[in-house]
Amino acid sequence: MNMTMRQGMSSGVFGNYQTPPQFLDEVFGQAGTVNPQYQSIFNQFSKFSKEDFRKLNEHAKASFFNQGITFSVYTDKAKGVERIFPFDLFPRIIQAAEWAQLEKGIVQRCVALNLFIQDIYTNKHILRDKVVPADLIFSSKNYVKAMLDIKPAGGIYNHISGTDLIKHSDGKYYVLEDNIRCPSGISYVLTNRVAMKRALLETFRKFKVSTVQEYPQELLATMQSVAPAGVDAPTCVVLTPGVYNSAYFEHAYLSLTMGVPLVEGRDLYVEKNFVYMKTINGPKRVDVVYRRVDDAFIDPLAFNPDSVLGVPGLMAAYREGNVTLVNAPGTGFADDKAVYTYVPDIIKYYLGEEPILHNVLTYRCEKDDDFQYVLEHMDQLVVKPVDESGGYGILIGNKATKEQISEFKQLITQNRRKYIAQPIMDLSMHATFIEGEDRFEPRHVDLRTFALLGKDRQFVLRGGLSRVALKKGSLIVNSSQGGGSKDTWVMRDDQPSDTMAQDQSAGTQTLQLNGQTLHMGPTGMTMGKME
Amino acid sequence: MTTEYEINYFTHNTYDEPVHEAFFSFLISPCQDETQRVKQVTFRHSLNTEEFWHKNPFGFEVTSLYSAQPFTEFSFEMTARVEKSQPFVPFRPPLSVEEEQAQLAAYDFFIDHHLYLGTGHYTLIEDQFKDRLLFRKEDQKVYDYLTQLNGFIHQMLEFDPEPTHVHTTVSEVIQLGRGVCQDYTHLFIGIARLNKIPCRYVSGYLNQGHNLTGTAVMHAWAEAYVPGMGWQGFDPTNNLLANLHHVKAAHGADYSDCSPLKGVLKTTGGHKTAYGVKIQPADLAQSAQQ
Known part of the structure; x- marks a missing residue:
């Protein structure tokens, strides 16, 4: 096989590093050269012996267990077993100019989808004009x-979006899917950064990395901006399904870092069409609910x-x-994978602009010629159900057995509306520390981004969750399917305002809530009574 | 011609164990439209809390109650006075068959009426039953067809409250050949929609005449959209067109949009429930009280 051998890496953590030639490696060029944005961090990491790095990585991982950052996977075998989301210290780096383009594209997409949802629930112009069937x-x-x-406050439906991007072997970013129901993962972004700073603060401080810890305050400001009319100082809450939910940590983490109550359904009630929270001091009116309970269960x-x-x-x-619900119920039709194919048209229709981000070519099995093509080329396609998330129910054609393929053909034929297919995209690869081997190997990655839309405000987090498919050769990066993650560094341009952010990112942030002080900094998160 | 009705809805519930928290929603008030004018509505109930109102997605008023004080008994009563006038039906459908069909086939028409053209849990008719149904003949006008369908369903089913329940689907109803007004209505809706005619579920009150003794329950019928004529009411249970005796409360795509009472209760034990309605011309109601 034609493998590129990395030069000068025969020992240490990068020993034997080989990227299959058909894939793009984010860190290394085709000839084994290191890409410029990675040169400095690569030099730092190359100094580590296998043993040093293993210890360092264990240290970083321990910080997740210590902070209780775990999730559970829903399978028959392991019901509710708590695990940490695998993490390794080698960051993914995205340059400022490249990011600036992504950021514009993400905002464009979220704004267009918001207008789309509004239109569908009111006038339906886009349907009458036959842009979307x-x-x-x-x-x-x-x-x-x-x-x-x-008519939701501020005209916003998808306040919180998680747009998933991949980098293809052509070097371009593509949108894999839009997540505008209850996208999760932000707590990993924030805690990955904490773990990174704990383990490698000195190294980290040498780079001009955009901060991510402002996210909770941005989210709170977004929620406050869409408070019901006439409410000046809105009471915001995070509504969680409870401790058995796989993302409970994230719900707790966001409520803590925003400084707002974490509630369950039983803590709230509705009287005279207003929402109240039961507190020891009596009922308190609630104005904005960041609800992490799915549509079907909120009422x-x-x-x-x-x-x-x-x-x-x-x-x-x-x-x-x-009351304002964040996100609005019923946004799920718009991040449906069959609607995905129309997003470029949706952007043009509402904004009169060319889409900035690329869409992956998608076949909708509902259409006769697409359906025929999918049946004939199943081994070259990824087949996905349109309304599932979390990587469940997917068939990857070139990895599937004949039995799986014929089983899927049957499934698709029975319910054509439910399935789409896409060419197997060559997700870029990234050097990833593999436990057991105790060295870096290339693994496929994607990137979940986090965008917020409020009344007259837009925010895209300069960072994201680089999700890694830890299984060799695997393309499925979802945490529920055994994926890992990386800290994602969006580099800053040299702007005067950066000095302050630099100080901030190195220092400690203090937040006071309900008489408790919360410190967030390089050594992690602590809570203490206010003196 | 108009009639003034007095309508009464009541429910009485007893619980084995105290109910600690409760939320009730009633979709029972007569609505206001071209043929009916609500002159007065009053509510009475046994809970120590005030009722409140909101409009549901179809624009109908829902009355709600929230209680956080324990109770073991709950009674609720709505009394309304409604002036009902005879629905206007043109002597003959104003459009030709071709014009009617062109309107039904228009894309904008489909978008405007999509809620009443799709099928769901209640109204989906399985393919195996389709040869037992009545379809519109090519040269038949929509109104004539629907009138025929009304009688067809009345013949097809036998009124019987025993075998069906609130979740029964039309396919089950066809198999049973029996049911109550909800089942007749869902079957009418399912078949009308197969003919691409928008059709919706209506819940309300039926004045069954002077001889009725005791109490009755809420009634259900269908409204179908006839091009050139608008929404027209059909009562397949009685093989009637909706008329002076039908007082409408609400409509929706099917029963699930019109369920008269919904409740969420925090209690551990079982409960007994009784409910009934009375509708009679107001002058009779008055003389009965004297």
């Missing part, structure tokens, strides 16, 4: 009639009547404009 929207199980004609009177996670009457309070 009406059937596609009306047949989506995430098109929610309880949302019809609701047993409007949706799933058996839900005990929600708040009876919440949708009525929302419809009356007395």
Whole structure:
């Protein structure tokens, strides 16, 4: 096989590093050269012996367990087993100019999708103009009639978006999917950075890396900007399904870092179409709910009547404009993978602009010629259900057995609306520390970005979650499917304002809430009583 | 011609164990439209809390109650006075068959009426039953067809409250050949939609005449969109067109949008529930009280 051998790396943690030639490696060029943005960090890491690095990585990992940053995987074998999200210290680096372009593209996409959702739940111009087929929207199980004609505060539906990007072997970024229901992962971005600083503070300080720890305050400001009309100092809360949810840590972490209460459905009630929180000092009105409970469960009177996670009457309070839900219910039809194919048209329709980010070519099995093509070329395609997330129910054609392929052909034929297929994209690879081997090997990565839309405000986090497919050759990076993650460094331009941010990123941030002081800094997060 | 009705809805519930927290929503108030004017509505209930209102996604008023004080008994009563006038039906459908069909086939028309053209849990008719159904003949006008369908369903099913329940689907109803007004209505809706005619579920009150004794329950019928005529009411349970005796509360895509009472309760034990409605011309109601 034609493998590129890295020169001068026969020993140490980069020993024997080989990237299959058809893939783009973020760190190394084709000839084994180190890409300029990685040169300095590569030099630093090359100094480590295998033993040194293993210890350092263990130290970083321990910080996750110590902070209780774990998640659980839903499989039959391991119900609710707590694990840490695998992490390694070698960061992914994105240069400022490259990022600036991505940032514009992400905002463009989120703004267009917001207008799309608004249009669908009101006038439906885009359907009447036949840009998007009406059937596609009306047949989506995430098109929610309880949302019809609701006018959310500030006109915002997808306050929080997690746009997933990949870098293809052509060197371009492509959007893999839009996540605008309850995108998760932000707590890993923030805690990865903490772990990185704990383990390698001196190294980290040599680089001009954009900060990420402002995210919770940006999120809070976004929530406050969409408070119901007439509310000047809104009470915001994070609504969690509870401790058994796989992302409970994130819910707790965000409420703590924003300084707002973390509540469950049973802590809230609706009376006279207003939402109240039960506190020891009596009821307190709630104005903005960042809800991490899925649509189907947020209000047993409007949706799933058996839900005990929600708040009876919440949708009525929302419809009356007395509470804001973040994100709005019913956004799921717009991040449906079959609608994905239309996003470039959606951007052009509402904004009159060319899409900045590329879409992956997508075949919709609902269309006859696409369906035929998919059946005939299954071994070269990735087949995905349109309304699932988390990497469940996916077939990767070139890795599948004949039995799996024929099983999928049957599934698709039975429910064509439910499936799309895409060419197998050559996700870029990144040097990743592999435990057991105790050295770096190339692994496929993607990038989840985090964007916020509020009333007259937009924010894209300069950073993100680089998700790594730890299994050799695997393309599935979801945490629920055994993926890992990396700290992602978006480099800063040399701007005068950066000095302050630099000081901030090296120092400690202090936050006071309810008489408790929360310190966040290179040594992690601590809480103490205020003196 | 108009009639003034007095309508009464009541429910009484007893619980084995105290209910600590409760939220009730009632979709029972007569609505206001071209044929009915609500003159007065009053509510009475046993909880120590005030009722409140909101409009549901279809624009109908929902009355809600929230209580955080324990109770073992709950009663609720709505009384309304409604002036009902005879729905206007043109002597003959104003559009030709071709014009009607062109309107039904228009893309904008589909977008505007999509909620009443799709099928869901209640109204989806399995393919195996389709040869038992009545379809519109090519030269038949929509209104004539729907009138025929009304009688067809009335013949097809036998009224029987025993075998069906609130979750029964049309396919089950076809197999059983029996059901109540909800089932007749869902079947009418399912078939009308197969003919690409928008059709919706209506819940309300039916004045069954002077001889009725005791209490009744809420009634259900269908409204279908006839090009050139608008929404027209059909009551397949009684093989009637909706008329002076039908007082509408709400409509929706199917029963799930019109369920009269929804509740979320925190209690550990079981409960007993009783409910009923009364509708009679207001002058009779008055003389009965004297």
